[in-house]
Amino acid sequence: MPNASAFERLPCRPQVRVTVFVEGAPVEMQAHDSAAAAVLAAGLLPSRTTPAGDSPRAPYCLMGACFECLVEIDGAPNQQGCMIPVRDGMRIRRQYGARDMHGEGPHGDA
Amino acid sequence: MATPDYDLIIIGAGPAGMAAAVEAGQQGLRCALLDEQEEAGGQIYRAIGRTPLKDEHILGDDYYHGRDLLHAFEHAGTDYRPGTTVWGVEDDLSLDVSRQGRSQRLRTRRLLVATGAQERPVPFPGWTLPGVMTGGAAQILLKSSAMAPPGPIVLAGSGPLLLLVAAQLARAGVSVEALLDTTPRGNWRRAARHLAGALRNPRLLAKGLGLLWEIRRGAIPHLKGVDDLEALSRDGERMTHLRYRQGGHSQERECQTLLVHQGVVPNVQLTRALELAHDWDETQQCWRPRLDAWGETSRPGVFVAGDSGGIAGAQAAEEAGRLAALAIAEQLERIDASARDRLASPLRRRLAPQLAIRPFLDMLYQPARRFLVPEDDTIVCRCEEVTAGELRRIADAGCRGPNQAKAFCRAGMGPCQGRLCGLTVSQVIADQCSEPVDAVGYYHIRPPIKPLSLGELASLNEPDITTRN
Numbered sequence: 001m002p003n004a005s006a007f008e009r010l011p012c013r014p015q016v017r018v019t020v021f022v023e024g025a026p027v028e029m030q031a032h033d034s035a036a037a038a039v040l041a042a043g044l045l046p047s048r049t050t051p052a053g054d055s056p057r058a059p060y061c062l063m064g065a066c067f068e069c070l071v072e073i074d075g076a077p078n079q080q081g082c083m084i085p086v087r088d089g090m091r092i093r094r095q096y097g098a099r100d101m102h103g104e105g106p107h108g109d110a
Numbered sequence: 111m112a113t114p115d116y117d118l119i120i121i122g123a124g125p126a127g128m129a130a131a132v133e134a135g136q137q138g139l140r141c142a143l144l145d146e147q148e149e150a151g152g153q154i155y156r157a158i159g160r161t162p163l164k165d166e167h168i169l170g171d172d173y174y175h176g177r178d179l180l181h182a183f184e185h186a187g188t189d190y191r192p193g194t195t196v197w198g199v200e201d202d203l204s205l206d207v208s209r210q211g212r213s214q215r216l217r218t219r220r221l222l223v224a225t226g227a228q229e230r231p232v233p234f235p236g237w238t239l240p241g242v243m244t245g246g247a248a249q250i251l252l253k254s255s256a257m258a259p260p261g262p263i264v265l266a267g268s269g270p271l272l273l274l275v276a277a278q279l280a281r282a283g284v285s286v287e288a289l290l291d292t293t294p295r296g297n298w299r300r301a302a303r304h305l306a307g308a309l310r311n312p313r314l315l316a317k318g319l320g321l322l323w324e325i326r327r328g329a330i331p332h333l334k335g336v337d338d339l340e341a342l343s344r345d346g347e348r349m350t351h352l353r354y355r356q357g358g359h360s361q362e363r364e365c366q367t368l369l370v371h372q373g374v375v376p377n378v379q380l381t382r383a384l385e386l387a388h389d390w391d392e393t394q395q396c397w398r399p400r401l402d403a404w405g406e407t408s409r410p411g412v413f414v415a416g417d418s419g420g421i422a423g424a425q426a427a428e429e430a431g432r433l434a435a436l437a438i439a440e441q442l443e444r445i446d447a448s449a450r451d452r453l454a455s456p457l458r459r460r461l462a463p464q465l466a467i468r469p470f471l472d473m474l475y476q477p478a479r480r481f482l483v484p485e486d487d488t489i490v491c492r493c494e495e496v497t498a499g500e501l502r503r504i505a506d507a508g509c510r511g512p513n514q515a516k517a518f519c520r521a522g523m524g525p526c527q528g529r530l531c532g533l534t535v536s537q538v539i540a541d542q543c544s545e546p547v548d549a550v551g552y553y554h555i556r557p558p559i560k561p562l563s564l565g566e567l568a569s570l571n572e573p574d575i576t577t578r579n
C-alpha cells in the first residue's frame with residue numbers, strides 16, 4: 001500500500017470529484033487529474049520497478065516523455081499514467097517489471 | 111494518392127500551434143490541429159481553459175495571457191482534435207494518428223510541427239530514485255491539478271524555469287528548503303559578452319530579476335555554485351537525502367522531493383522521424399531542425415514553429431507559428447508574396463527582441479559539464495539502465511554513434527525511445543572519441559514514435575498499412 005508522504009491539494013475552484021482505487025484503496029481525485037497524479041496523491045512511491053534491473057521508479061516528467069509513470073490500469077499493464085485522465089472507479093496498481101513495450105519487434109504489443 | 115483531407119495539419123496546441131491555427135483561419139486555409147493532450151495550451155498554458163487553482167497570483171500574468179490566445183483559437187474555425195497522438199508521418203504527408211486506442215490516417219497538403227520542448231535530461235547519481243522529479247513536472251501538477259509535492263522540498267539545477275517554479279511554489283505558500291543553483295560560475299563572464307542583445311528585451315530581463323527578488327523575499331535559501339549533486343536512499347526504495355558540494359564543502363540534507371531542471375531542449379521526436387536535416391546548436395547544447403526564415407524545413411511543405419524548432423520561448427513561438435501559416439497560405443495561393451511579406455513584418459518586429467536575448471540566456475544557463483557528460487557510474491539511459499561508463503567502454507571498443515550503441519548495450523531501446531538519453535549518449539560518445547557531436551549524430555527515430563498495441567495497429571482501416579515494415 002501507499003507508503004510515502006502524499007502530494008497535497010492547494011485551494012481549488014469547485015471541481016467534479018471522482019474516486020479511483022490505488023492498490024485497492026479509495027482516493028478522492030478531481031475529474032481532470034491524470035492517473036499519475038492519483039499515484040502521487042496516494043503516496044504510491046515507487047509506482048513501478050524496471051524490467052531491466054528491478055529498480056524502483058516513480059513518475060518523473062509528467063509530460064509523456066520519460067515513461068516512468070507506467071502502471072497497471074484496470075488490469076492492463078504498461079499504461080502511461082501521466083497521459084491518462086482518471087475516471088470514476090479506475091483501478092490503478094503498481095507495475096513490477098512487466099514486459100518491455102518494444103520488446104521483440106518495432107511494434108511489440110503492450 | 112487520395113485527395114488531402116486538409117490544407118494544413120498542425121501538430122501541437124501550444125502557443126506556436128494555436129497562433130498558427132488562428133492565422134491559417136484568417137487566410138482561409140482548411141486546417142486541423144492535433145494534440146495528444148486532452149486540452150489546448152501546450153506546456154506553458156497547460157490547463158489554461160480550466161486551471162483549478164483558486165489563487166491566480168500563483169501562476170502569474172504570463173500564464174493567464176494564454177486565455178486570450180485560447181479564446182482566439184476557439185474562434186478560428188480549426189478542426190481541433192484533442193487527445194490525438196501523431197505517431198508516424200509518411201512521405202506523402204499522410205499522418206498516422208491515434209485516439210483512444212484507435213489509429214487513423216489523415217492526409218494534408220502542408221504540415222506544421224509545433225510539438226514544443228521537453229526538459230533537458232539531467233543525469234546525476236540517484237536521478238532515477240522515486241522522490242526525484244523535474245521542475246517542469248511539479249509545475250504541471252500545480253497548473254493542472256493544483257497539487258504540491260511533499261516536503262522537505264529542494265530545487266536543484268539552472269535556468270529561468272527553475273526560478274519560476276521556485277517563485278510559483280513560494281506564492282502558493284509551499285515551503286522550499288533550498289534552491290541549489292548549479293549554474294557554473296564562469297557562465298556570467300561568457301554571457302556578459304551578449305548583454306547588448308539582452309538589453310533589447312528589457313521586459314524579460316526585468317522579469318528574471320523579479321523572480322530572483324521573489325525567491326529572496328520568499329526566504330528560499332538560494333545556494334550558488336553547487337556541484338557534485340547526488341540523490342541518496344537509505345532504504346533502496348525512495349530518495350531520503352541529498353549530498354552536494356558548495357564552496358569546497360560537502361553537505362548533506364534530508365529531502366523528500368527533489369525537483370531538478372537544466373533548461374529545455376527541442377522535442378525532436380517527430381522531426382527526426384521525418385528524417386529532416388538537424389544541426390547541433392553549440393550554445394543551446396541540443397539539436398535543432400534546419401529551418402528557413404518561415405520555418406520551412408529541409409523537406410518542402412513541412413514546417414516547424416515554436417520551441418521544437420529551437421528554444422526561444424512562448425512569445426517567439428506565437429510569432430513563428432503565424433509566420434509559418436503565412437508562408438503556407440502563400441504556397442497554397444491564398445495570398446501573394448507581397449501580402450505575405452506585409453503581414454509578416456510586424457511579426458518579425460516582435461520576434462526580434464525575443465531572439466536577441468537568447469545568446470545571453472543560453473550562455474548564462476549553459477549546464478555544468480557534469481550534467482552533459484556525466485561521471486562513469488551515473489545512469490544515462492533510465493529505461494535500460496546503461497551508465498556513462500558503459501558508453502565510454504563501448505566507444506573505446508569501436509562504437510561510433512548512438513545507433514551502434516543500441517546494439518552494443520541497448521541504450522535508447524526502452525519505451526522512451528531515447529527521449530531521456532539521446533542527447534547524453536551522443537555527447538558522451540563524442541567526448542570519448544574526441545569528435546564533434548555533429549559527426550556522432552543522433553538515434554534514428556522510426557515510427558511508431560509512441561508505443562502502440564498490436565490491436566491498435568490492426569484497427570488502422572487503411573489497406574496499405576499491411577505492407578508497412
Ligand SMILES: Cc1cc2nc3c(=O)[nH]c(=O)nc-3n(C[C@H](O)[C@H](O)[C@H](O)COP(=O)(O)OP(=O)(O)OC[C@H]3O[C@@H](n4cnc5c(N)ncnc54)[C@H](O)[C@@H]3O)c2cc1C
Pocket residue numbers: 063121122123124125126127144145146147151152153154155194195196197224225226227228229246247249250271274374377380415416417418423424427
Ligand atoms: C514542462 C515544461 C514547462 C514549461 N513551463 C513554462 C512556463 O511556465 N513559462 C514559460 O515561459 N515557458 C515554459 N516552458 C517553455 C515552453 O517550451 C514554451 O514557453 C512554450 O510552451 C513553447 O510553445 P510551443 O508552442 O513551441 O510548444 P508547447 O507549448 O510545448 O506545445 C507543444 C504541444 O505539442 C503536443 N505534442 C507533442 N508531441 C506530439 C505528438 N507526437 N502528437 C500530438 N501532440 C503532440 C504537446 O502535447 C503540446 O501540447 C515549459 C516547458 C516545459 C517542457
Ligand code: FES
Pocket residue numbers: 036059060061062063064065066067068069070080081082083
Ligand atoms: S511521468 Fe514521464 S512519461 Fe509519464
